[in-house]
Amino acid sequence: xxxxxxxxxxxxxxxxxxxxxxxxxxxxxxxxxxxxxxxxxxxxxxxxxxxxxxxxxxxxxxxxxxxxxxxxxxxxxxxxxxxxxxxxxxxxxxxxxxxxxxxxxxxxxxxxxxxxxxxxxxxxxxxxxxxxxxxxxxxxxxxxxxxxxxxxxxxxxxxxxxxxxxxxxxxxxxxxxxxxxxxxxxxxxxxxxxxxxxxxxxxxxxxxxxxxxxxxxxxxxxxxxxxxxxxxxxxxxxxxxxxxxxxxxxxxxxxxxxxxxxxxxxxxxxxxx
Numbered sequence: 001x002x003x004x005x006x007x008x009x010x011x012x013x014x015x016x017x018x019x020x021x022x023x024x025x026x027x028x029x030x031x032x033x034x035x036x037x038x039x040x041x042x043x044x045x046x047x048x049x050x051x052x053x054x055x056x057x058x059x060x061x062x063x064x065x066x067x068x069x070x071x072x073x074x075x076x077x078x079x080x081x082x083x084x085x086x087x088x089x090x091x092x093x094x095x096x097x098x099x100x101x102x103x104x105x106x107x108x109x110x111x112x113x114x115x116x117x118x119x120x121x122x123x124x125x126x127x128x129x130x131x132x133x134x135x136x137x138x139x140x141x142x143x144x145x146x147x148x149x150x151x152x153x154x155x156x157x158x159x160x161x162x163x164x165x166x167x168x169x170x171x172x173x174x175x176x177x178x179x180x181x182x183x184x185x186x187x188x189x190x191x192x193x194x195x196x197x198x199x200x201x202x203x204x205x206x207x208x209x210x211x212x213x214x215x216x217x218x219x220x221x222x223x224x225x226x227x228x229x230x231x232x233x234x235x236x237x238x239x240x241x242x243x244x245x246x247x248x249x250x251x252x253x254x255x256x257x258x259x260x261x262x263x264x265x266x267x268x269x270x271x272x273x
Contacts (some may be wrong), residue, residue, distance in 0.1 A: 002032050002047070003028045003233070004072045006064070007167045008055050008112065009036050009082030012041040014181045015131070016081040017273040018221035022123055022229040024048050028077070035082075047075050055082045055108035058115075065115045077232055078116050080109045083149075085187045089199045090144035097190070105149035109156055121167040128164070130157045134250040135240060137175060138261060141269045142202075142209040161239050172237045174228055178218040178245025182212045198258050205269050217245035 005023045010032040017040065020032040024045040033053035034040050040050050053069065054060040068075055080102055083105045086097040109130055118260065121127025135143060138151025159171035187210045193200060211222035224244060231237050254259045 001139065004068065005074040005077040005079065006031045006068060006073055006075055006116070007079040007081055008033050008053060010050075011036075011039040011182065013201065013221075014081075014222050015179055015224055016045075016079070018225035019079055019224050019229060020048050021045065022222070023091070023233075024223040024228060025075070026233060028233075029072060031064070033064060043169050055080075055112060056103045058111055059180070061111055061115045065119065069119065075116055075119050075126065077127045077128075077129065078112060079115060079131065080112055081129075081131045081230070082108060083131065083182060085143065085190070086133070087143050087145040087146070087191045087206060088193070088224065089202075089206075091179035092199065093145050093193065101145050101149050102152070105146070106152045106156070109153060113160065117164065117167070117169065124167070124168045125231055126169045127172060127237055128160065128169065129174060129237075131162075132157065132173055132175045134175050134177045134244075134247055135234055136193070138250050138253045138265070140209065140265050142206045153175065155200045157240075171239065172232055172238045173240050175240070175242040175247070176219075176244045177250065178213040178215060179224045179244065180218045181226065182216065184214040202270065205271060209269050213245070215245065219244040 005028045007020050010020055011034050015141055020030045021043065023030045024047045028047065030047050030048045032040055032043070032052040033051045035052065035054045037050055039083055051064055053064045065075070076088045078131050082161040086099055086101045088092050095244065098269045113128060132151040132153040136205050154173060156173055161171040191206070191210060193203060227243055
């Protein structure tokens with residue numbers, strides 16, 4: 001019987017969409033979800049079904065989980081991929097945007113886990129994949145809210161990996177570096193400096209930071225998906241993996257004194273021109 005996979009945040013062109021395609025290639029039955037289902041292009045693989053899912057709604061999550069259980073009777077793998085960013089100077093990001101980022105990137109993972117963990121525990125098996133970020137481990141300027149939300153995801157993954165172990169549920173935390181996706185375009189569309197901003201002189205630096213994940217060293221989303229899915233479907237998935245552009249550099253950063261790392265990152269993104 002094929003493994004059943006639920007993936008959140010599957011808009012076309014993103015890593016969630018690529019993950020769905022790769023899981024299906026590996027013979028899984030896949031549920032590709034997004035709050036706005038029209039943003040998910042049709043898949044060529046008939047083993048992928050599109051569903052509307054608002055990860056910020058307990059009711060929506062419950063309905064989707066119920067649909068999957070009625071159709072397949074189980075959920076083997078859940079990928080918490082849905083996410084948003086809110087670039088800009090930390091003290092000037094509107095609080096409503098801050099709340100939205102944490103709702104989608106962090107709190108939604110708990111909502112989904114509350115719904116699927118009892119299902120997996122009943123069968124005594126399952127895997128939860130949480131998509132974090134390398135900037136959840138090493139912070140960068142001009143993306144503080146996103147960094148903070150992904151740092152929280154890292155903590156959630158670590159605690160879940162311990163607390164779900166007695167239930168025979170594995171937790172894989174993925175910390176992507178630069179991977180080809182829609183994140184830069186989405187971030188740019190949500191960014192603006194208010195008139196009189198304290199950081200007007202840094203506009204070019206902020207825009208450069210927004211686009212930094214989509215440079216020439218960005219990993220193609222299909223390559224990213226192939227490596228993540230390969231680990232997620234292992235009998236004993238690893239607890240952590242990192243990959244993508246700059247992932248190796250950020251590994252090195254983790255061994256350096258933090259003051260030096262922050263100095264280097266600020267220097268890189270404060271050229272003001």
